[in-house]
Amino acid sequence: QKEVEQNSGPLSVPEGAIASLNCTYSDRGSQSFFWYRQYSGKSPELIMSIYSNGDKEDGRFTAQLNKASQYVSLLIRDSQPSDSATYLCAVFTGANSKLTFGKGITLSVRP
Amino acid sequence: DAGVIQSPRHEVTEMGQEVTLRCKPISGHDYLFWYRQTMMRGLELLIYFNNNVPIDDSGMPEDRFSAKMPNASFSTLKIQPSEPRDSAVYFCASSLVEGEVGYTFGSGTRLTVV
Numbered sequence: 001q002k003e004v005e006q007n008s009g010p011l012s013v014p015e016g017a018i019a020s021l022n023c024t025y026s027d028r029g030s031q032s033f034f035w036y037r038q039y040s041g042k043s044p045e046l047i048m049s050i051y052s053n054g055d056k057e058d059g060r061f062t063a064q065l066n067k068a069s070q071y072v073s074l075l076i077r078d079s080q081p082s083d084s085a086t087y088l089c090a091v092f093t094g095a096n097s098k099l100t101f102g103k104g105i106t107l108s109v110r111p
Numbered sequence: 112d113a114g115v116i117q118s119p120r121h122e123v124t125e126m127g128q129e130v131t132l133r134c135k136p137i138s139g140h141d142y143l144f145w146y147r148q149t150m151m152r153g154l155e156l157l158i159y160f161n162n163n164v165p166i167d168d169s170g171m172p173e174d175r176f177s178a179k180m181p182n183a184s185f186s187t188l189k190i191q192p193s194e195p196r197d198s199a200v201y202f203c204a205s206s207l208v209e210g211e212v213g214y215t216f217g218s219g220t221r222l223t224v225v
Contacts, residue, residue, distance in 0.1 A: 044154070103152075
């Protein structure tokens with residue numbers, strides 16, 4: 001089982017819709033969870049971090065964490081064409097001191 | 112702060128040549144990471160440093176790869192000899208704290224080995 005898994009996508013949503021991006025992880029000892037956005041040809045950019053169960057909202061973005069199910073998600077409300085990018089889930093496990101990335105899912109928001 | 116600075120942005124080299132990638136982390140960040148990104152394997156951690164000391168190099172693919180951090184403001188990743196399968200985007204990232212907060216990535220070096 002891969003350490004951090006994301007649906008391969010791509011995911012296409014219409015402008016104004018809610019985009020839901022999902023991620024599962026294998027190490028129950030994982031402590032910190034991040035979502036990065038990567039535009040084509042650019043470097044990953046941190047957009048959300050979450051450390052405890054529940055929801056964390058920042059503008060149009062909501063990160064959700066369920067440690068019992070080993071599941072992290074990112075919701076993007078009122079999706080805009082500028083949200084079109086690859087979204088990477090990253091999980092930090094203190095045991096091996098590594099930030100491990102999923103392969104990412106490409107989101108396309110069509111006008 | 113100018114962020115994490117990497118050079119060169121693009122590198123095209125012939126198989127067998129030595130390649131050196133450079134990175135300047137954000138001032139005050141104690142952790143520096145080298146990642147490689149390919150379509151097939153995604154982002155892979157190659158090696159990371161804490162206070163200029165290599166902590167984990169288990170991701171370095173083979174002896175052809177080496178990394179150094181002679182001081183807090185400079186690191187290099189060297190490939191010698193280079194092979195076509197080394198073609199990828201290499202990112203350097205730095206962080207104030209290990210893992211508890213996100214990393215800041217540089218712009219990356221796109222390496223093509225022909």
